[in-house]
Amino acid sequence: MLALGKLLELTLTDHEPAEKTQVTPKGVRLRWLGEGALEVRPPESEDCGLDLLLSAGIHGNETAPIELLERLLHGVANSTIKPRARVLFLFGNPAAIRKGERFIEQDINRLFNGRHELSSGFEALRAAELEQFARVFFSKPERGRLHYDLHTAIRGSKIEQFALYPFKEGRKHSRRELARLAAAGMEAVLLQSKSSITFSAFTYEQLDAEAFTLELGKARPFGQNEQVNLDKLEQRLIRIIEGTEPEVDDALDGLKLFSVAREIIKHSDSFHLHLPADIENFAELSKGYLLAEDLAETRWVVEEEGARIIFPNPKVKNGLRAGILIVPDSGQRLG
Numbered sequence: 001m002l003a004l005g006k007l008l009e010l011t012l013t014d015h016e017p018a019e020k021t022q023v024t025p026k027g028v029r030l031r032w033l034g035e036g037a038l039e040v041r042p043p044e045s046e047d048c049g050l051d052l053l054l055s056a057g058i059h060g061n062e063t064a065p066i067e068l069l070e071r072l073l074h075g076v077a078n079s080t081i082k083p084r085a086r087v088l089f090l091f092g093n094p095a096a097i098r099k100g101e102r103f104i105e106q107d108i109n110r111l112f113n114g115r116h117e118l119s120s121g122f123e124a125l126r127a128a129e130l131e132q133f134a135r136v137f138f139s140k141p142e143r144g145r146l147h148y149d150l151h152t153a154i155r156g157s158k159i160e161q162f163a164l165y166p167f168k169e170g171r172k173h174s175r176r177e178l179a180r181l182a183a184a185g186m187e188a189v190l191l192q193s194k195s196s197i198t199f200s201a202f203t204y205e206q207l208d209a210e211a212f213t214l215e216l217g218k219a220r221p222f223g224q225n226e227q228v229n230l231d232k233l234e235q236r237l238i239r240i241i242e243g244t245e246p247e248v249d250d251a252l253d254g255l256k257l258f259s260v261a262r263e264i265i266k267h268s269d270s271f272h273l274h275l276p277a278d279i280e281n282f283a284e285l286s287k288g289y290l291l292a293e294d295l296a297e298t299r300w301v302v303e304e305e306g307a308r309i310i311f312p313n314p315k316v317k318n319g320l321r322a323g324i325l326i327v328p329d330s331g332q333r334l335g
């Protein structure tokens with residue numbers, strides 16, 4: 001296997017490779033771009049016209065997606081996977097991955113779309129760097145642009161694998177991309193309805209990529225991910241990389257759609273979330289339920305029919321999202 005296939009090992013040991021570019025016997029070029037960043041380019045004659053960005057480790061303790069990217073990269077480096085797409089592999093927060101923690105100083109996935117400019121420290125610098133890797137990668141005109149930012153969640157979930165689809169004014173969520181996600185094993189998609197500061201929101205809003213955050217199960221340490229079944233996603237990613245994906249039709253195949261009813265924002269240290277510590281993502285909440293309280297007698301009471309909660313987390317910094325209240329979506333506004 002080509003040494004650059006060991007991007008994870010290089011990243012975990014904070015090593016720069018001796019050789020920055022390597023070519024497989026089939027003419028596939030691997031180029032190390034910087035810490036945790038590697039571009040794969042097929043021979044020109046084989047190029048299918050798709051640019052695919054795969055990121056993982058934006059949160060350092062979410063290891064199953066990191067292991068998945070490593071398997072894909074090994075496949076490319078030992079020629080068992082034959083790329084026809086350009087692919088950029090990114091490990092988002094190397095320092096946090098090395099420590100096995102969600103972040104070091106602050107959540108990097110709240111620093112995109114310009115937020116890093118208002119901040120400082122390690123994660124802010126890395127967010128700017130990741131934006132630049134993505135900007136350069138997606139700068140070639142007239143090519144398909146697809147970004148999957150792979151995560152696992154802090155808590156268990158009633159719906160194990162799901163996607164979050166960013167929002168941009170005037171742009172419709174694509175039914176075809178949803179069908180592709182269903183074929184990749186996603187069971188649900190949350191259609192966002194406002195601009196955001198996550199990595200997938202940046203590539204969607206500013207770089208014109210189809211972009212998604214994928215939640216793939218519960219976060220566990222390296223080597224303890226037997227319960228996270230990524231087979232379906234892995235098979236689909238290999239087909240996308242190899243340009244052998246069967247024609248995607250519009251069938252959503254039972255995919256459940258949700259939209260955001262409200263984001264619960266923690267405004268102060270007085271914020272209190274009235275949910276059991278072991279509540280699962282997608283837990284249903286009945287109308288009238290007092291979900292949270294904050295200073296100045298702010299109360300979050302559930303008013304929506306069919307409401308569910310995802311990512312409840314009272315420990316976030318003040319000013320950040322402490323949970324999302326979602327409702328079923330009919331999919332009528334898909335493009």
Ligand SMILES: O=C(O)CCC(=O)N[C@@H](CCC(=O)O)C(=O)O
Nearest residue numbers: 109151153154155164198213311
């Ligand atoms: O389990 C949790 O509470 C958080 C899981 C996670 O990291 N989710 C992403 C979602 C990003 C998005 O909204 O697209 C995050 O919170 O950064």
Ligand SMILES: [Zn+2]
Nearest residue numbers: 059062151152
């Ligand atoms: Zn995450």
